[in-house]
Amino acid sequence: MDTLTRMRAFIAVVENEGFSAAARKIGRSKALLSKYVRELEDELGALLLNRTTRQFSLTELGHTYYIRAVEIVREIDTLQDMVRDSREGVRGRIKIAAPRSFADSSLDQALIDFAAANPEIGLDIQLDDRFVDLVEEGFDLAIRVTALEDSAMIARRLAPFRLKIVATPETIAKYGAPEKPEDLSTRPCIVDTNARRRNNWILKDSDGRVAGVTVTGPIEVNSPLSTRAAALSNLGFALCPDFIVKDDLASGAVVEVLPGSTSEEAGIYAVYPHRRYLPGKVRALVDYLAEWFKDYGAAAT
Known part of the structure; x- marks a missing residue:
């Protein structure tokens, strides 16, 4: 042996x-x-x-x-x-980490489509909202939905997204629409604890000045899907990725407030460790995802 x-x-x-x-x-x-x-x-x-x-x-x-x-x-x-x-x-298995919000939205279809198009490549997908250590935990690739800061990794941006502040028409009628970012500090807000700044929302006012607004509310939860659900249940204002609330905005179930106040545009990234040689199977997946998201973005506009 x-x-x-x-x-x-x-x-x-x-x-x-x-x-x-x-x-x-x-x-x-x-x-x-x-x-x-x-x-x-x-x-x-x-x-x-x-x-x-x-x-x-x-x-x-x-x-x-x-x-x-x-x-x-x-x-x-x-x-x-x-x-x-x-x-x-190109063949073999790829161990992938992705956030649950990625899979719970329609975006996991990208990985499903890749698997269908590449039967010689197997995908081991592990869903976790925490940031895994790719090297220590043996992942080939991670999908991260964030404003990327980890310089120890190689990253390819697959698609942009923006955060939007949303609430139901009923919530807005009850508490009033905020006219400036600091108004949110006096209104119930739903906090996604996965967010890097949790209940300190970084927003900009009509003059372009950026500041942190501390928000509180009835629920703190580590899931953008649960944040969306709480907003739809009239529990408060929520800061959500646009791809999570896209359909709700289109149907009028929620309304965007303070449009343009979110100060940073984040992205969906494919992240992998520094290596002397990037396996062909990983390169094939990253290239496929880049094209898939290009088509996805075009279809959404």
Whole structure:
């Protein structure tokens, strides 16, 4: 049994948070994975995992080994991809992180369409609103809906979007339409805690001056979809990505207030780690997404 196979088994157990889940995910038996990890520990002469009947955790050495093992296995896979791309064309699996808001809107159709058009490439899509560590957690690519700031990654902008302040006609009738950004501090607002500035909304007034407005309200939630739902239930004013409330604005279910007050235009980005060689499968996906969003944006206008 080679060390690389044992390393892959160890990584699978860590990433799936246990032997049973890892066995189900990769189609190996729990006993076999346990055997591989035990052999790896024997080979290293160190305990990597703390195991009890109810708990699972990495030892300090296990955490260090995991980080480096992911890097080593990634490099080996990248080398194999490079050779395979040149001989056989684009194929393999891509591990992708994307926010739930991306999937809960219509935008996840981009990944579905890619999978349908590229049967030789498998997608392992993990939905999570937190910013994952691509290198440490072994992701090939992340879709991020944000104003990008992480210079340690390579990013390609797929599409722009703007944040809009919206409320139902009933909410506006009850509390009055805000005439300037600071008016929102006296009205109920729904706070999306995923936003970088949470309840400190950065807005600009009619003279173009930018300032933070502190808002409060009945609900704070880490989901733009739940933020939208709360706004539709007349609970207050909400700051939402335009692609989340596009249909609501078109139908009149919500109305935009203080148009033009959101100061920064964010974007939908494909983000991937710095590498000496970008696997062809990842390059193919990024190119496909760029074209898909170009067509999506054209259809929306």
